[in-house]
Amino acid sequence: MSKGFWRYLALWRARFPRRRSLRWRGSWLQNDYCRDCRFCCGPQDSGDPFYMALLPEQIRPNLSEDFYLFDRATAFMDARGCKAATERGCRLERVRRPPACGIFPLVLANGCLYLYKICPAVLLTPIAAFAEIGLEAARRLAGLRVEDARHISLGLSVETLARSYISLDIRIFDEKGMVECPPLEKRETD
Ligand code: SF4
Ligand code: SF4
DSSP states (O other), X not given: OOSOHHHHHHHHHHHOSSOOOEEEOSSSEEETTGGGTOTTTSOOSSOSXXXXXXXXXXXXXXXXXXOEEEETTEEEEBTTBOTTEETTEEXXXXXXXXXXXXXXXEEEETTEEEEETTOHHHHHSOHHXXXXXXXXXXXXXXXXXXXXXXXXXXXXXXXXXXXXXXEEEEEOEETTEEOOOXXXXXXXXX
C-alpha cells in the first residue's frame, strides 16, 4: 500500500457518508462496505504480492485458473489483482476462497490478528466493535490445526505492521501451539 493513510481516509469519508454494518456470519465477515469498495480483490496500488494460503482441503486441480500461485498451496494477488475477481465480485464459492478472504480486513499475521489499516470498514468503524468481531474470527481460527494456522498466517515485518496494520492484541497461535481465545468479558485489561 503506497498511498497514504490520510488520502484513503478522505476518499472513504466522501464515498461512505454513513456507517455500514459488519456482521460475523459464523465463518466469514459480512462487510457492507465491500460492494461499493471492491478495493481488495482488484488491482493493488503496490506491486508487492499479498499471499493468501489455502488449506489442504482447498487444493484442487487447475487451481491456476482461479489464482496466481506462489506455490501449490499459496495463492497471491498483486498489481494485477486476483484472478478470481470479476466486476460483480468474487466468482468463487466461499469454501473455495482462501481463508484470508473470509476474514479480511482482519489479517492473521505472525500468529496474531490485525486490521488492515486503509480498509474503509476499518477506518470508519469504532475499534471496540472490530475487537469483538476479531474475537469471533479468533474462535473460528481456533478450530484449525496448528500447522494449517501457521500456513495461512502471513509473516510480516515490524515495519510493515506499523505502516499498514492495527493490532487487535489477539493471539491465535504461538511456538507451543494454538492459544485459547477467552470470551470478551473474561479478557484481562492491560
Ligand atoms: S478494502 Fe475493505 S471494504 Fe474494501 S473490499 Fe476490501 S474488505 Fe471490503
Ligand atoms: S479469491 Fe475472491 S474474495 Fe479472495 S481475493 Fe480473490 S476475488 Fe477476492
